Amino acid sequence: MTTKDETIDAFGGEFTTANVMLFVKSLERTRTFAEAVEDHRRLEAEFVARAGDNELAVLDTRQRIAETILSLAHEKRAPFDVCREAWNEAVRLGFTGPFERDTSAWFYADCCLYDEKTEEGLAVLEPLIAELERGFEEAKAAQKSTAFYEQELEKLRDLQGALLAQQRGEPSPERSTRRIDEANPPTPEEERSDALWDEFSEACLAVYKTFARTRERSFTDVAADYKRVEAEFTARAGEDEATQDLVLSVKGRIADDLLRAATMLEQPFEVCREAWNEVVRLGFSDLWEQCWMAERYVRACLRTHKPEEGLAVLEPLIAELERGLEAELARRSEARAKGEVPMQAGLTPTYYRDMLSSFVELRDRLEAAAAGKG
Amino acid sequence: MRTIFSFGLLACATVALTPLGCGATVRQLAQQDDRPRVPDATAERLRACVDELGGELRGGYYTFDVTVKVDEDGHVADVESKGVPHTELATCMRIALRGMTVPEELLRLRKLRLSESTAPPAERGLVGHPALVVVAIALADLIIEAAPIVVVIAASVEIGKSEIAEAGRKKKDDICTAHLKDCLMSDLAGKRGEHWRATLCYACHKQCRPNKEWPKKPIPLGDELVSCQY
Numbered sequence: 001m002t003t004k005d006e007t008i009d010a011f012g013g014e015f016t017t018a019n020v021m022l023f024v025k026s027l028e029r030t031r032t033f034a035e036a037v038e039d040h041r042r043l044e045a046e047f048v049a050r051a052g053d054n055e056l057a058v059l060d061t062r063q064r065i066a067e068t069i070l071s072l073a074h075e076k077r078a079p080f081d082v083c084r085e086a087w088n089e090a091v092r093l094g095f096t097g098p099f100e101r102d103t104s105a106w107f108y109a110d111c112c113l114y115d116e117k118t119e120e121g122l123a124v125l126e127p128l129i130a131e132l133e134r135g136f137e138e139a140k141a142a143q144k145s146t147a148f149y150e151q152e153l154e155k156l157r158d159l160q161g162a163l164l165a166q167q168r169g170e171p172s173p174e175r176s177t178r179r180i181d182e183a184n185p186p187t188p189e190e191e192r193s194d195a196l197w198d199e200f201s202e203a204c205l206a207v208y209k210t211f212a213r214t215r216e217r218s219f220t221d222v223a224a225d226y227k228r229v230e231a232e233f234t235a236r237a238g239e240d241e242a243t244q245d246l247v248l249s250v251k252g253r254i255a256d257d258l259l260r261a262a263t264m265l266e267q268p269f270e271v272c273r274e275a276w277n278e279v280v281r282l283g284f285s286d287l288w289e290q291c292w293m294a295e296r297y298v299r300a301c302l303r304t305h306k307p308e309e310g311l312a313v314l315e316p317l318i319a320e321l322e323r324g325l326e327a328e329l330a331r332r333s334e335a336r337a338k339g340e341v342p343m344q345a346g347l348t349p350t351y352y353r354d355m356l357s358s359f360v361e362l363r364d365r366l367e368a369a370a371a372g373k374g
Numbered sequence: 375m376r377t378i379f380s381f382g383l384l385a386c387a388t389v390a391l392t393p394l395g396c397g398a399t400v401r402q403l404a405q406q407d408d409r410p411r412v413p414d415a416t417a418e419r420l421r422a423c424v425d426e427l428g429g430e431l432r433g434g435y436y437t438f439d440v441t442v443k444v445d446e447d448g449h450v451a452d453v454e455s456k457g458v459p460h461t462e463l464a465t466c467m468r469i470a471l472r473g474m475t476v477p478e479e480l481l482r483l484r485k486l487r488l489s490e491s492t493a494p495p496a497e498r499g500l501v502g503h504p505a506l507v508v509v510a511i512a513l514a515d516l517i518i519e520a521a522p523i524v525v526v527i528a529a530s531v532e533i534g535k536s537e538i539a540e541a542g543r544k545k546k547d548d549i550c551t552a553h554l555k556d557c558l559m560s561d562l563a564g565k566r567g568e569h570w571r572a573t574l575c576y577a578c579h580k581q582c583r584p585n586k587e588w589p590k591k592p593i594p595l596g597d598e599l600v601s602c603q604y
Binding site: 016017019020021023024027071099103106107110145147148151155158159193197201205208209212213245246249252253277280281283284285288289290308309312313315316319344347348350351354355357358 | 445449452466469470472473474475545546547548549551554555556558559560573575576577580581583584585587589590591593594595599
């Protein structure tokens with residue numbers, strides 16, 4: 001892999017593409033874990049056969065499939081012994097690198113949390129965390145980048161915190177357990193609602209695919225497609241009492257997708273603003289979504305030379321993120337003061353810092369543009 | 375919407391004079407009933423609008439009737455206005471109001487007024503879809519003077535359940551899966567991830583899963599930092 005732009009070679013590229021596309025298909029709600037495993041084993045058999053005497057490619061293929069199956073066991077909430085078996089196979093085959101090792105450990109430890117096998121989860125995480133902490137200190141001492149260690153430590157420590165809290169008998173605000181989920185199985189109405197939503201999501205994705213790569217379709221045509229999807233699914237959702245609550249979710253999603261289309265297709269400011277106003281009118285589920293949508297609109301304001309409009313949206317959000325970061329750091333500090341390892345509850349400090357960094361840079365550009373105009 | 379304020383009443387009412395910066399000045403009226411005030415930061419932004427653009431108006435009094443619609447969480451959802459015959463000035467002031475941080479006291483006032491209501495929940499629209507429960511609160515008038523013009527901002531805040539809040543939390547796709555699908559439609563799909571046979575989108579997805587946050591900053595893969603932004 002000598003090309004500087006890091007593109008994937010032909011043979012590896014075929015496997016990579018097939019593996020990830022199959023993974024995406026496996027993530028569909030209606031695809032069972034058993035079906036997903038069967039698909040991936042077929043893929044494994046095909047590429048092991050094609051690899052022939054290339055032992056590296058054979059081993060790599062088996063490792064990749066093992067890691068994917070563990071990931072799917074976690075995603076699909078397979079029985080605990082299945083998740084454990086998938087983890088054991090991944091360990092037996094070895095990992096392709098520290099990132100894969102840490103990610104796989106996280107999936108397995110989260111399986112442990114879900115099935116309340118607390119000690120098993122901690123037994124996997126604790127030595128890894130200790131190793132990463134040593135790596136961090138060594139990198140720091142050698143004045144090398146510590147970014148990898150910080151990234152891995154944050155995600156593993158948050159899960160460790162949740163496991164320790166479970167050990168103390170405290171529920172995690174972010175994660176359910178099998179006991180809770182089995183006590184609250186989905187109702188037939190909820191199943192109908194989920195099925196309709198899945199169909200609607202696919203319809204939105206189909207529209208997105210018509211312009212996302214080429215960016216050559218007219219916005220008018222794209223918007224018309226989205227509106228047709230909206231009309232169809234609001235009508236269908238409205239007909240069934242079980243799915244009526246989806247009506248506003250459908251409108252909200254279409255509004256989000258229209259804003260995205262308007263900004264990706266570089267529409268005039270007025271078009272972007274109208275799309276943004278509709279997104280705001282329908283409301284946001286959470287701060288994460290608000291930041292995601294706002295960033296698109298604000299970048300459009302910069303592109304269309306409307307810096308004041310962008311600043312009007314950005315400044316209150318920056319203030320809210322700063323407050324959120326402060327509150328989150330205080331919460332974690334309080335947990336540590338009690339001798340506890342803090343667990344995730346809402347947005348992480350990394351998210352707040354990264355979002356603030358991005359928004360502050362954007363604000364600076366907007367202010368410069370505004371000053372240039374004046 | 376608030377009615378237009380007469381100049382006579384302006385002269386007699388208790389006045390808080392807040393000279394800010396150069397040019398236009400701001401006054402907020404404090405009536406005997408102590409209506410909530412426009413936050414200072416917003417007042418300053420409104421003043422700046424008048425300062426910059428008010429010169430294009432003919433001398434006289436203008437009333438900017440504005441309704442600021444706020445959802446239950448205190449976020450400004452919309453701003454409706456009328457009364458100022460200058461598009462850019464009106465736009466500037468709407469933008470300023472859109473960025474307003476709604477004072478806590480207004481949200482408390484709303485709760486107080488809702489609890490004082492004697493109508494049963496069904497009539498108040500607390501059940502059913504897509505009813506809104508709205509409480510309107512008038513703010514103290516804000517007067518911005520930039521001779522020869524005077525702009526009176528007569529604002530009311532309508533605080534209600536957002537349509538989404540009324541119907542329950544908005545349904546949405548799993549964040550990481552949604553991003554993965556989008557990433558695979560982008561140029562990132564062909565970029566290498568953590569291994570020579572891994573796609574970057576897949577690596578970003580794996581990084582997303584623990585915290586349910588698609589990575590904003592470049593992620594360290596091996597010795598490099600690689601961006602997940604597509």
